[in-house]
Amino acid sequence: MFGQRAAELIRELERASDDALPPYKAESVRGICEEMQGIFEANCRDRVNLDADGIEQATAVKIQHAMHFRDTAMSRNKRCLIAYHYNRMERLRNLRWSLGGIIPTAIRQTLSEKETEWFSNYSKALTNYMMDVAELPDQDPADPQDPVVLDLTVHQRPPKEYFIDVKVLVDYGNYETQDGETIFLKKHMRLCMARTECEHLIRQGILQHVQ
Amino acid sequence: MKNASLALTHGNYLSLSDIMVTEEKLLCTLTTDFHGLGYIQPSTRSENGDLVEGTVLDLPLWMVNPMKRNQWLEFQLPTAYQEEARRILCADPGIVEFRQGSRCRFSQNHYPLGLYIIPLADNINNSSLLATQIVKKKSLTLEEAKEVRSSLVSTFQLRFRQIMDWSNKTCHDTSAHDLKRLDRSERQLLEIGKAEQNSLISWNQRKKSKILKPSTAIKNARLMTDYADSRKRARIEV
Numbered sequence: 001m002f003g004q005r006a007a008e009l010i011r012e013l014e015r016a017s018d019d020a021l022p023p024y025k026a027e028s029v030r031g032i033c034e035e036m037q038g039i040f041e042a043n044c045r046d047r048v049n050l051d052a053d054g055i056e057q058a059t060a061v062k063i064q065h066a067m068h069f070r071d072t073a074m075s076r077n078k079r080c081l082i083a084y085h086y087n088r089m090e091r092l093r094n095l096r097w098s099l100g101g102i103i104p105t106a107i108r109q110t111l112s113e114k115e116t117e118w119f120s121n122y123s124k125a126l127t128n129y130m131m132d133v134a135e136l137p138d139q140d141p142a143d144p145q146d147p148v149v150l151d152l153t154v155h156q157r158p159p160k161e162y163f164i165d166v167k168v169l170v171d172y173g174n175y176e177t178q179d180g181e182t183i184f185l186k187k188h189m190r191l192c193m194a195r196t197e198c199e200h201l202i203r204q205g206i207l208q209h210v211q
Numbered sequence: 212m213k214n215a216s217l218a219l220t221h222g223n224y225l226s227l228s229d230i231m232v233t234e235e236k237l238l239c240t241l242t243t244d245f246h247g248l249g250y251i252q253p254s255t256r257s258e259n260g261d262l263v264e265g266t267v268l269d270l271p272l273w274m275v276n277p278m279k280r281n282q283w284l285e286f287q288l289p290t291a292y293q294e295e296a297r298r299i300l301c302a303d304p305g306i307v308e309f310r311q312g313s314r315c316r317f318s319q320n321h322y323p324l325g326l327y328i329i330p331l332a333d334n335i336n337n338s339s340l341l342a343t344q345i346v347k348k349k350s351l352t353l354e355e356a357k358e359v360r361s362s363l364v365s366t367f368q369l370r371f372r373q374i375m376d377w378s379n380k381t382c383h384d385t386s387a388h389d390l391k392r393l394d395r396s397e398r399q400l401l402e403i404g405k406a407e408q409n410s411l412i413s414w415n416q417r418k419k420s421k422i423l424k425p426s427t428a429i430k431n432a433r434l435m436t437d438y439a440d441s442r443k444r445a446r447i448e449v
Contacts, residue, residue, distance in 0.1 A: 001251055003271065007234045014227040019426070046246070062246035062261065065283060069245055069274075076273050083225045098426045205425040 002039070002073035005031050006080035013084060021091050024112040029084075032077050039074045043067050092119055096126065097153050100200035126152075154199045164195050166207040175201075221323055228395070232323045233276075236269040238287040272327055279331050288351050288359075291317045292325060297362045304366040305373050309394040321394045325363045332356035370397065378404025 009028045016022045046063050049055070092115060095103065101123045108116070127149070134150035172185035177197055185206070193207075201207045220226040244263050249256025252268045270278070270286075278284045290296060296315040300307060309317045318324060332351045351359075377389070378401055390398060 001271075003273070007230075007271075010227055010230045010234075014231055042247075059246065062244045065243055066246040066248050066262075068281070069248060069278070072274055072277050079224060080230060083227060083230055086225050087227055095426075202424075203426045209424075 002035065002070070003076045003080070005035065006077045009084055010080050013087060019091055019094055021088065021095070021107060021110050023110040024088070024115065026112060029081065032081060036074050036077050039070045039077075043070055043074075088115065089118065093122065095119075096123055097156070098203050100153065100204075101127070104204055151196065154196050159195050162195060163192050164198070165210050166191050166193055166198055166202065167210050168206070169208050170206055172206050221326060229323070232320045232327065233273040234271050235318060235320060235324055236271055237275050237289060237328075239268060239270045239275060239278075239284045240287075241266045241268075241284050243283045272324070276327070276331070286331070286351070288328070288355070289318075289324070290315050291321065292328065292359050292362075297358060300362055300366045304369045306392075307366075308392040309397075310391055319395045322363060322367065322396055325359060329356045329360050371400070374401050375404065377401060378408055 005028055009025055009032070012022060012025070046067050050060055050063055092111070095107065096119065103111070103116075103119060111119070130149050130152055133152070168185045168187055168189040168191070171187050174182050175185050176182050177194075183191070190210075191207075198207050202209055220229045223229050241262065241264055244261050247260055248262040249260040251262055252266050255263065255266045257263045270284070275284065275286050279286065293315075296317070299315060307317060309321050310319060328351070332353050332355070374393070374397055390401075393401065
């Protein structure tokens with residue numbers, strides 16, 4: 001029966017929790033495309049058969065029914081593929097907002113090549129937009145000073161305090177803060193950092209917020 | 212944003228749960244021939260490989276829908292919506308288990324599947340149906356579709372009361388046994404209700420948590436790689 005691989009693909013993505021990205025199933029996607037190609041070719045053959053001379057009316061009707069049947073299956077496969085990619089893209093976009101511009105390696109492995117490309121494009125567009133928003137109206141565009149970026153991805157909930165206490169969970173190494181200072185992040189360190197600085201690091205599981 | 216409610220996902224082209232609902236199988240009888248598709252049901256195909264009239268087979272809902280519109284097949288109403296099941300639901304909807312393997316084969320997609328099936332009813336009333344003798348095919352009549360619809364509504368009304376109760380009283384986990392009984396959309400309702408109840412409680416106690424939490428996506432991905440690593444290590448040690 002048609003459409004079984006497509007259903008399998010969707011089922012896997014649907015079972016994963018709402019923001020998880022299971023590994024990209026390149027092989028299934030290729031298999032579904034091949035199935036669609038096969039359906040398309042079969043329909044083309046039937047179209048030629050329909051045009052042939054001396055075909056009985058009854059056979060022609062049967063052929064038309066079969067073509068319709070296969071066409072439905074093809075639309076279904078198309079819908080599954082589009083929904084699969086669209087939903088993965090949605091989740092990837094949520095990642096950009098919660099984790100910042102760099103994808104952690106653990107997640108990077110689950111993405112396809114096109115998805116990585118899309119992510120970097122989206123990230124670039126978002127950064128440009130944030131720079132546009134932050135631009136002061138009286139700033140001379142010919143003489144750009146330090147580019148000011150208004151980071152829209154932090155403070156998605158109203159913050160209560162400017163500095164927060166954090167604990168370092170992994171050996172991270174050097175981390176450069178926005179004012180140019182470098183901090184060496186080592187496991188079990190306790191720090192008091194600006195909330196804007198460490199929000200992404202907390203989301204990535206490098207720091208832990210303590211009270 | 213989470214597309215939680217059924218109203219948002221029903222018929223939505225890109226919704227994953229809607230795709231899963233339309234994958235549910237219905238038992239169908241073909242009323243016409245399909246050229247060269249005999250391999251779908253090899254046991255009853257004709258000599259020249261056609262799928263012939265009268266073949267009985269399971270077809271997914273996404274196939275039944277357009278085929279039915281063309282009157283190329285008749286489908287049988289799933290057991291979960293038939294008279295007997297409706298009577299059970301009428302007696303006490305609260306105790307019915309919506310899961311596979313239960314009596315009457317109630318499915319996890321009871322409401323959305325019902326919503327899809329109702330419009331497929333034949334638009335002929337009972338008397339003319341008797342005259343044309345199609346009764347033997349057990350297809351869904353308009354009268355029956357109306358009954359299915361009212362059964363869906365009353366079932367939901369009575370079960371919703373119970374879900375509301377659960378979400379108000381149990382701020383902790385509802386037991387797994389109770390969860391198993393719920394339809395998928397009901398489970399989402401319960402989760403929303405519980406979350407709201409919890410945030411109301413914490414607001415009442417002025418205990419709004421300010422702690423930032425790591426993203427769950429990261430946690431999941433890390434678990435997966437850890438698992439892969441441990442597998443690799445185990446293989447090396449062997």
